[in-house]
Amino acid sequence: MTGEPPCAILYGNKAKGRPKMPQDTRTLCMGLLAHVDAGKTTLTERLLFDTGAVRVLGSVDEGNTHTDTLDIERARGISVESALTVFEYRDLRVNLLDTPGHIDFSAQVERALWALDAAVLLVSAPDGVQPYTITLSRALERLHIPYLIFINKCDRPGSDPEAVLDEIREALHVRAFMLPATQTVTDAWSEALCDGDDVLTEIYLENGSLSFDQARKATLEQLGYGLVPVLYGSAATGDGSGRLLEAISDWLRPAPKDPGTAPDGRIFGIIQDRALGRGAYVKLESGTVRNRDSVKLPGRTGRVLQIRGIFPGGVRDTGELKAGDVGIVFGWPDCRTGERVGESADLEEAAEGILQQPLLRVRVDPEDPEDLPELRAALEQLSAEDPLLDVYWSARLRTLEVGIMGMIQQEILLDMLQRRFGLKVVFGSPQIIYRETPAMPAEGVCIYTMPKPCWAMLWVRIAPLPRGSGVRYRCTAAVDRLSPRYRRQVEQTVPLALRQGRLGWEVTDIDIEVYDGEDHVFHTHPRDFILATPWAIQDALRNAGSKLLEPMLRAEITVPESAGPKLMNELLQMRASYEETSADGGYLRVLARMPASSSLDFPQRLAALTSGKGRIWTRFDGYEECTDGETHTTPRRGVDPLDTAKYILAMRNAVDAGAEDSW
Numbered sequence: 333m334t335g336e337p338p339c340a341i342l343y344g345n346k347a348k349g350r351p352k353m354p355q356d357t358r359t360l361c362m363g364l365l366a367h368v369d370a371g372k373t374t375l376t377e378r379l380l381f382d383t384g385a386v387r388v389l390g391s392v393d394e395g396n397t398h399t400d401t402l403d404i405e406r407a408r409g410i411s412v413e414s415a416l417t418v419f420e421y422r423d424l425r426v427n428l429l430d431t432p433g434h435i436d437f438s439a440q441v442e443r444a445l446w447a448l449d450a451a452v453l454l455v456s457a458p459d460g461v462q463p464y465t466i467t468l469s470r471a472l473e474r475l476h477i478p479y480l481i482f483i484n485k486c487d488r489p490g491s492d493p494e495a496v497l498d499e500i501r502e503a504l505h506v507r508a509f510m511l512p513a514t515q516t517v518t519d520a521w522s523e524a525l526c527d528g529d530d531v532l533t534e535i536y537l538e539n540g541s542l543s544f545d546q547a548r549k550a551t552l553e554q555l556g557y558g559l560v561p562v563l564y565g566s567a568a569t570g571d572g573s574g575r576l577l578e579a580i581s582d583w584l585r586p587a588p589k590d591p592g593t594a595p596d597g598r599i600f601g602i603i604q605d606r607a608l609g610r611g612a613y614v615k616l617e618s619g620t621v622r623n624r625d626s627v628k629l630p631g632r633t634g635r636v637l638q639i640r641g642i643f644p645g646g647v648r649d650t651g652e653l654k655a656g657d658v659g660i661v662f663g664w665p666d667c668r669t670g671e672r673v674g675e676s677a678d679l680e681e682a683a684e685g686i687l688q689q690p691l692l693r694v695r696v697d698p699e700d701p702e703d704l705p706e707l708r709a710a711l712e713q714l715s716a717e718d719p720l721l722d723v724y725w726s727a728r729l730r731t732l733e734v735g736i737m738g739m740i741q742q743e744i745l746l747d748m749l750q751r752r753f754g755l756k757v758v759f760g761s762p763q764i765i766y767r768e769t770p771a772m773p774a775e776g777v778c779i780y781t782m783p784k785p786c787w788a789m790l791w792v793r794i795a796p797l798p799r800g801s802g803v804r805y806r807c808t809a810a811v812d813r814l815s816p817r818y819r820r821q822v823e824q825t826v827p828l829a830l831r832q833g834r835l836g837w838e839v840t841d842i843d844i845e846v847y848d849g850e851d852h853v854f855h856t857h858p859r860d861f862i863l864a865t866p867w868a869i870q871d872a873l874r875n876a877g878s879k880l881l882e883p884m885l886r887a888e889i890t891v892p893e894s895a896g897p898k899l900m901n902e903l904l905q906m907r908a909s910y911e912e913t914s915a916d917g918g919y920l921r922v923l924a925r926m927p928a929s930s931s932l933d934f935p936q937r938l939a940a941l942t943s944g945k946g947r948i949w950t951r952f953d954g955y956e957e958c959t960d961g962e963t964h965t966t967p968r969r970g971v972d973p974l975d976t977a978k979y980i981l982a983m984r985n986a987v988d989a990g991a992e993d994s995w
Contacts, residue, residue, distance in 0.1 A: 357420075359656045360586050361615060363429040363444045365472075366454035367462035371484040375454060375567035376417065376430040382573050383419040416601075416613070416658070418642055424581050427642060427658045442720065443669060445471060447600040447615035447658060450584035451479040452576070457491035457564070461503040463935070466888070466949035469504045478555035480579055481508065483564035487571065493564040500562065503890075503947070507554075511561040511583075513575055517547045525550045528558055555583065589655030595619030595627060595674035602669050602717040608638060608662040610716075612673075615658050619674060622652040628677040629664060637663030668716045689952050690720055690735030691883050691928045694742060695760035697732070703755055708732055710753040714745075726969030728982075735765060764929045766964050767881040767955050768833040769841040770796045776872025778864040783980075787852035788860035790822065790868040794876060797841040800954045803830060807846040814849030821861040822846055829866035829973075834878045836966035840955065841881075844869065863983045866973040874974060879957050880964060883928040886953035888921070889938070891946040896920045898941045906930040907959060925953060929960070 364372045374391075381389040415430045429444045451472055455465060472479050481500060483493050493510075500508045507524040522542045526533040532550055536542055542550075551559065563579055565572015601613035614621075621627055625636045640660040641650035653659040672679055698707045708725060711732060715723045722735035736742050742759055749755045773795040780788040797804060805826050807819050814822075830839040846868075851861070887908075891899050893915060899922065903910055908926035915921070926934070931950075938946040958964070971982040 357423055357425050358586065359425045359427070360580075360584060361427045361429070361447050361449045361656075361658055362580065362584060363431055363441075363448045363451040364454065365431055365441060365444075365451055365468045366484075367456070367459075367464040367468075370454040370456040370459070370462075370465075371567045372430055372454055375452075375482070375484065375573070376415075376428065378567045378570055378573045379428070379577065380417060380419055382570070382577065383421050385417070385419040416642065421577050422581050426580070441468070441471075443600045443718075445475060445477070446598050446670070447613075448477050449586040449656075450580075451477055452580070452584075453479050453481050453560075454484050455481055455496060455500065457483050457485045457493060457496055458488045460496055461499050461947070463947060463949045466503055467951060469506065470951075473506070473556070473558065476556040478584055479560065480511075480576070480583065481560050481562045482572070482576055483562065484567055486564050487566040487569050496564075497562055500560070504560075505558075506560045507558050508560045508562050511563055511575075511579055515544045517542050517544055521547060521551075524559060525554065528554050551583065552585065586656060589616075590618050591620045591655040593618045593655075595621050595625075596676050597621075597673050599667055599669055599671045599673060602667070603660060604713070605662065610665050610667060611640075611660045611662045612664055612667045613658065614653060614661050614673060616653050616655055616674075618655045620652055620654050621661065621674075627661075627673055628675070629667065629673055630671050630677050632666075634664040634667065634673075636661055669718060690722060690737055691765055691932075691952070692736050692738070692762040693722075693724065693733050693765050694736055694762045695731060695733050696745075696757050697760070699756040699758060704730065704732075706753065707749070707755055707757065710749060710755060714748070724969060726967075728970050729967065731969075736762070763966070764964070765883065766835075766837045766958070766966075767840050767883075768835045768837045768878045769839065769881055770794050770873060770876035771879045772796065772876050774872050774876035776868045776870070776875060778868035778871065780860060780864045780867065780980075781855075785855055786857050786860050786863075787850075787855035788818075788864035789848075789850040790846060790861070790864050791848040792868045792872050793845045793847055794869070794872040795843045796876075796879070797843050799841055799881075799956060801841045803827070803840065804843045805846075806844075809846055809849045813851075814846070815851055818849070818851050818856070818861045819846075822849070822865050825862050825865040826869070829869045832968055832970075834870070834873050835880060835963070836968050837880070839873065859983070863980070867976070867979070870973045881955035882958040882960075884953045884956050885926050885928050885931060885950045887924045887926060887931075888949045889924060889946065890919050890921050890948075891938070891942050893918055893920045895942045895946065899938075899946075902934070902937065902941070906934065927956075927958075927960070928952075 364376055366372045377386070377390045380386040417428050417430065419426050419428060429447065431441045431444050453465065453468060453472065455461060483496050485491065486493055497508060497510060500506065507527050509518070509520040509524040511521075512518060522536055525542065525547060526536050529550055532542065532546070535546065551561070561579065561583060563572055563576055565575065567573065595616065596618045597614050597616035599612045599614055603611045603613065605611055621636060621639065623636055623639055626633050627636060639650055639653050639662075640647045641653070642658055642660075647660065650659065653661065671677070696707065696711070698704055711721075711723045711734060715721050720735065720737075724733040725731075734745070736745070739762070742762075746757060746759065749757050773793065776792050776794070778788065778790045780786055803826070805823065807814070807822065809819070826844060830842070833839040889899065899920070900910075903922075903924055903926065906926050907930055908924045910922050910924040912923040913920065935948055938948055971979045973979045
């Protein structure tokens, strides 16, 4: 296999003499998630070693872990790519995803979430609940993924698991309880269960306790819905790892899967194989897929060439993938990460991430200009692997830009392009990704009848929509004026037409109505309405004028009460609005909404003004009209459709602009 895949399969050797798994083995796809430096990779090594999946315990400090294989990972001591490994315990087979902990690589975690049956969330005992821990917990709750919390690094001096447990309850807003090693149902466990179940509350008040069977049944029902069992120990010393394995086996159970139904699943990673080409990591939720099967993909059908299963000793050809399994499917050369396969292949979902989405755009240039075609191909391949790595190509300007989360991701991308593709590149200055929306209702028209042969006429109305509405499209033109064949072409071209507005940014929160059109039985060429759609929409946008929209972040900030005035001043300077404040135990909690452009370095400023005692959790929270009084434009990447002569020539491939870049 060439290069390092975005979700690398990595193993040690299975220990000799290990008993075979029972025939009724359960399969669990489980993720390890945490804020950076909480000890995920160390815990992965410990679980692999304790279950006999590897013979030698790897060390992050010594750079010999089984899951961090990139040079930059071993040099920095952090994970930047998800790694898929396997271990077996009792009757349980665990496909384990060790994910990065830095927010710049949240796309890696995003992909893991698509595949997970369950998770273990790590919290560092010395550091407590950190910002990204909150983000991960809320993502798991939002998707109702059952998870345990493991308080790690309890071997460090001054560690207090009970204090961290209180912090978990307060910061994560979950019903957390310490899981005992025996079948004893503690008062804390009972109270956590009763807070989510009125019937259990009555039983508890009547009997003074819950039986283990009652607690077990309720716990399995409430996991992923606000209830979180907590364990503690040290991955480095192995303390608590045995109890964690028992808890994983006892409490993290995959939902029943039916291999006899129609196939349905999702691609959560891409790999390149020298012989077989592009391979798709697939988590199959139902049904069975075999070699030579034809499987439904979004808008197309793909034939399976080969299926490789994942085992503790490595990968091997299996010829089939059953419900609940994770495997690699070859034979879909145009597949992309995030695509659904099978019954739900054509379901439309929001492209924006659960955890984060790129807020910055940066230009990428090869050191050798002759390498531009190779750089473009490499970035397009990486974009197929990572759906949040948006690639912007301007054939007219001959420039490449990518969407990124932050500066560490840029550093990793530079390393990856050199390591995997042999390309040396330089980056420009990062730029906030803005959007735009029409300022008022307007109409636009395209009359495309020259030069022959061509005939396409469109009349459109546009209007602004409330923030967060996205794009609403409809065609009300009479069928005898605009035939179904061309109506479909117009609908398919609308998203491309909105990739750049009059300010150069993607257009959103817009209502589009095609209320009239005209095609000609003899003169209309098959591509005429693909050309006409951006022309008509851009004409309407010009008549409407544009409002600039900036990305917003929703933040939950906790600071010592003494730092309250400084925090309020910071929020004012960032053009932030605070929606709620509360005080408890000497700390002030503030819920705020702030522009990304003015707050990208706020976490560092917050640490400075609170001497490291402040905490912030943020998430992307849509776009709002820009209030900083500036107009931020970006160069058009293709020929402007309103420059009609050049645009027509470009669309007809008469100039070196390329149709892909002409709207």
